[in-house]
């Protein structure tokens with residue numbers, strides 16, 4: 001088994017440590033790194049799993065990317081796509097909805113597309129989620145060529 005980040009061979013212990021805690025296979029160094037990112041940004045585990053699933057498909061996502069205003073869960077800066085994982089989708093308040101809308105407005109102003117994905121969608125439909133994001137990236141690239 002290898003680390004999903006650096007491709008290094010990992011031990012059974014490293015596998016257990018990273019998979020039990022994060023749901024991905026990482027070496028000791030990358031497990032530490034990801035844990036620190038989660039601690040600093042309150043990153044949902046589903047964002048970590050989606051990040052590595054996208055990487056595996058040959059995409060180039062960035063985790064907790066600072067857009068100048070806030071940290072974005074996953075970003076594809078080349079095609080200006082932001083992905084946010086919603087963890088409290090069913091409990092969304094009016095205030096939060098308005099805040100999300102305002103953030104979306106700022107993103108659009110900067111030419112960014114923001115896609116919000118409920119964490120359970122990532123959890124239960126990871127492959128479909130990845131395919132759809134890859135489709136969005138392809139479409140965004142095509143639009144950029146037209147412009």
Ligand SMILES: [Zn+2]
Nearest residue numbers: 003006027030
């Ligand atoms: Zn690694």
